[in-house]
Amino acid sequence: MTSVSRDTQAGGCCAPRFSVSIPSHPLDPLSIEEIPLAANLIRQNAASDRLKFNCITLHEPAKAEYTAFRSHTGRRPDRRAFSIVIQGKQSPRVSEVIVNLTSRQVESWKDLANVMPTLTLDDLDVTEQIARNDPRVIEICREIGITDMSKVYFDAWAIGIDERWGFERRLQQALPYYRSSRYDNQYAHPLDFSVVTDTEAQKILSVDVRRVNGERTAVSRDEHNYLPQFIGNSYRPERLKPIEITQPQGVSFRMNGNEIDWAGFKMHIGFNYREGLVLSDIRAHDPYGQRERMLFNRISVVEMVVPYGCPKPPHHKKHAFDVGEYGSGLMTNSLKLGCDCKGAIRYLDAVLPTATGEASIIENAVCIHEEDNGLLYKHTDFRDGNVISARDRKLVISQIITAANYEYAFYHTFTLDGTYKLEIKLTGMLNTYPLHPSEQAAPYGTEVARGIDAQNHQHIFSLRVDPEIDGPTNTVVQSDAVPSDEPVGSEANPYGNGFYAKKTPLRTAKEGATNYCHETGRTWDITNPNCLNPVSKKPVSYKILNNNCAPLLAKPDSIVYNRAAFARKSLWVLPYRDNELFPAGRYVCQSTGKEGHPHNDTILDWTNRDEGIENTDIVCYVQFGITHFPRTEDFPIMPAEPVSVMLRAANFWQKNPALWVPASDVVRDVFSRDAFEKRVDSAQRLENAKL
């Protein structure tokens, strides 16, 4: 993403303008030169020449090294690449390699056991081809009257766990659909079987056919399309007049490479194959000390899980970890002005590796733009009629991914009051399954079209926040709104109205594993206990606001409960460790979630260490999401459903940090006593005029 950037202005139609630069910031993603360089260095050190690059990505500098550089007390960190390579076909061997690109040396090469890395687009591609040509698949399609195999499509999915095989094979499952014409909506025609493939050996391991009372389920021939070529004649363009959003003087942010400066906020925008967007070094200008203050060291979405709630096989194997199993970076859309975003946009391209160690570019992978955000503040003095108001502004840094059927749009937003908000919009297509005439969808799904079952599911995201509230040593304090402890009528609470925020510092990792509580409107303050706000005399803090955190509904000891342990809690707080990023493990594919894995530790292992998290360098994993009971309205394509989490300043600034924002026109005398009299007069004038 460093390498290529492009400006686009609403309404303008300037030709794409590329500018190629060498990474200038230690957190810049690997460039188009660095990826093949790393690949070559790795090849030179490999035992085999049958090497598949699962990833080649920036190996971020250790925090101590980076912060020394940032504070001008240490040298510029060397550029390093981290790569996972797979060798061998039948029993793939997985190795982790760290390459120093500055010194052009392989610094470490570690062979691992019992792990399976992320499925790349290349990996997923294999499944459809081999499934479509498999004689068993052809036969069971024929059984339900399908003879043209070019109309059968297979969505390749991570498999979760299939007890029939273990780590000796790299597995996928494939969910089949039928298309009656080229652009037909396949999710209207799900088929009643599933396929398990070995992607390295490129073979079908099993074709699992579901029979209900011994019968196959016919494929639905009803069409439910949404593309313009099918439904364009029912469009009603006359109903919606255009809304034009422009910035005639250009955007309010400035970029220097991947660093952005906007309205007092500064940060670095990174990108990698797995997390997609990574925001680092987030800091804000404090107008009351004329200084820059650190807020967050690093923010990214490090995991998510989508467990399906239908207990019948094979649906128990559907619980995609879209970050860990597929990679949010790999699945990134190339964005387009007017479709994905409106207004004056700056796009950034992403640079990703291929399986053969080359660089590839996703144009317009990241969108950066501003939006008007309504009222920032307003007050009317009812006496003198003085009205003051100012308008808020949003900086939005966004990315959209396609995970087979589903789409996730990630909007990292900052507003002028100092708030960070991650909003995710969920859209795309429901995963569907055919209903046999003897079946009904309820209670584990909804019949969204005749004979089409869309099953209950959840989306639980994990936002990793590495805070640095006014410095590296922070404490999370749980805050519960509770009534006064004193009874009604007591001296301390005579009228019974007393209530307060009960504050509980989280002291160890086990205490830091905690859940939201609605009854107390629980929030969590990320505080710096060493910095008191000079006004409130409370530690400066940012508050985690997270009431959109659907609890994991799978039962303890279910497969997904074990594999997605991170989703059991609304919040985990842990001490910071370099390279500890992924709460479901670095290797999520086929993972069991069992604690104590030598090469695949998860958030349970980190929590079991039960180290101190008070007044030290900490990391927060914030889980949020929704439970989705499909509706007919979600078919054939889902209206976007938003879900969000916020980090909001709480006694961080001495006062409203947005007082520098010029007020909108100040209006006088619209609400005063005099104005009231005038309103009566004008009503009377109008009445008289009518007589």
Next chain:
Amino acid sequence: MTSVSRDTQAGGCCAPRFSVSIPSHPLDPLSIEEIPLAANLIRQNAASDRLKFNCITLHEPAKAEYTAFRSHTGRRPDRRAFSIVIQGKQSPRVSEVIVNLTSRQVESWKDLANVMPTLTLDDLDVTEQIARNDPRVIEICREIGITDMSKVYFDAWAIGIDERWGFERRLQQALPYYRSSRYDNQYAHPLDFSVVTDTEAQKILSVDVRRVNGERTAVSRDEHNYLPQFIGNSYRPERLKPIEITQPQGVSFRMNGNEIDWAGFKMHIGFNYREGLVLSDIRAHDPYGQRERMLFNRISVVEMVVPYGCPKPPHHKKHAFDVGEYGSGLMTNSLKLGCDCKGAIRYLDAVLPTATGEASIIENAVCIHEEDNGLLYKHTDFRDGNVISARDRKLVISQIITAANYEYAFYHTFTLDGTYKLEIKLTGMLNTYPLHPSEQAAPYGTEVARGIDAQNHQHIFSLRVDPEIDGPTNTVVQSDAVPSDEPVGSEANPYGNGFYAKKTPLRTAKEGATNYCHETGRTWDITNPNCLNPVSKKPVSYKILNNNCAPLLAKPDSIVYNRAAFARKSLWVLPYRDNELFPAGRYVCQSTGKEGHPHNDTILDWTNRDEGIENTDIVCYVQFGITHFPRTEDFPIMPAEPVSVMLRAANFWQKNPALWVPASDVVRDVFSRDAFEKRVDSAQRLENAKL
């Protein structure tokens, strides 16, 4: 609001264009002709000529009468006014009058006991004048060094309950502040006493001085201002470049009087002195049956309460009911383009009565506009690179009120997926109180500036939804997301991943009084059990999504717990009755909340009847809001904090109701296998170009 309307287009500066019309719809607010007509008819029937009009407002037709008219089976309802009049000074007598404006007759005149109606702006105005001139007040101001009484200001508040007086007097409390110059922020200089006034007798009943260890608290002389004349030199206009939002072809909605037609939605926009905005007859075009379907009969915010959490007197008396005690309509701001809203705006004026029975106009009381709302839906087919997306649109009908220090902006919004959302933005000024040097603000408040305490408080709103989901007979079904009842390993739940929505119909009013549950992500489906969705075979429904519902923190038996009983539950469901609107009573000022009041029934009385609410005409009261622990960032003026509640279609339409929205440009081949190869090529070309 019927009487006067005005168009304004962004960027344009057309002169105001008034058009005067006679109410043409039975739900139109009283016009500038009807208010004085009603007043005259009332005067002719009054015993005394010392009559004060507390309100003169539309007496809405009975539902049966109105729906008969609407369905062309009954005649047009007569126009009627409802008025509350106050006679006498020492012991004010309150009467309710209904006037038939069509037949020009007073139809009913009822004298009430033990009730106190809403405080009008006239009522509130009295307090500051008499307090400022009272010798006791002058003396206690002098004690803390204040001699210029023109610099002392009094915010008049409803009093809640003060045990020293009852219904024999119409009471207010006044909270005093000091201003060091004309436009100085008074909330930076709160004073340490409060005043109780009798507004009818126009006298001070008590001056309550707080002494801490026998000492007065000095007034803070620190200034904390926010108006441009004080802080304009620290504005940084260069940081934010303009964002222009225009609709060159005009807006997408059409209005006929107070009826609006937008993107398939139709409704009537009403307004009155108490609720402010009232949306009625909300219906939607169903593209799949080419018919109009009823959604909601009437939606409005019927109450709110703001209990403060500091147990020390006099703060227990601060729990404003801004709708019932002050009137959202009466406190409405006159709005301005570019300050309150951006884009192409249609404003509506409001017509309100004065104490002497005249009509007065608030210009631009209601703002109607559209906004781009980001992605409506998107899907990329990863095989063929087909991308489809469409953009969502919002219709926003809004109103902003000033309640002394606080501002509330109400945004009633509709989006293309059929969703109704009420978003409220809270802004304005914190209520403040001086800290004595021996005191600290914690735990019941925050020191937001040196010596200035801003106390914990809540804002709990009551949204009244009179649903008519495909007809008048509806049932609310509680929906809880729960794991399967079967254990892991059982035949019905072998892998433990099963979960479903447990549905519990609410059958009686007592069952209908229910709370949100986070653990089950509780929602409530307003269903029509008589209309099954032909696809899902489930009753058609709209779902109440309300997880922003801060529980009332005042203890049982506290004053506010009794007076604001409505705030004890997230949801109440009751059978519909004409004129049953206000859950804290029609007369909230000085109310005790005791059950069984002959003229002031509350939601407790309605619930105690425990009538059936299944498959009948029902009304839902949805409580939502926030608990506010003030932050230094909220001073001297608060950044807007949003809170919202939603009603979302759930198996109401047969499929996505927004497929008529034209897709944005369809993009091909950006995500396909071919495109991926191209990305590699383009990276290589770039690299070659650099060599």
